[in-house]
Amino acid sequence: GDFVExxxxxxxxxxxxxxxxxxxxxxxxxxxxxxxxISKVLKDGGVWINLGPLLYHFADSYGPDDDMSMELSLEDVKRVA
Structure with missing residues (x-):
């Protein structure tokens, strides 16, 4: 299965x-x-370490047959995390 599943x-x-x-x-x-x-699976006081880009594979998906995606800036990701 995938990560979410x-x-x-x-x-x-x-x-x-x-x-x-x-x-x-x-x-x-x-x-x-x-x-x-990620927040849900971490124990209290747990840490999340991330390495990698915030350039999304789905950023240029515009057509009706393309998968929709949500893009956030680094600052937005920090606020959500």
């Missing part, structure tokens, strides 16, 4: 001391959903 399970809630993502956020259709799941 696997880690949005109740069994993953507060299960991890740390989450490390590498060249990952740019794969999200909805970056807010990814950040919410």
């Amino acid at each position: 696997v880690y949005n399970e109740e069994s993953q809630e507060s299960a991890w001391d740390a989450v490390v993502t590498c060249f990952f956020l740019d794969t999200a259709h909805n970056i807010v959903e990814y950040i919410e799941i």
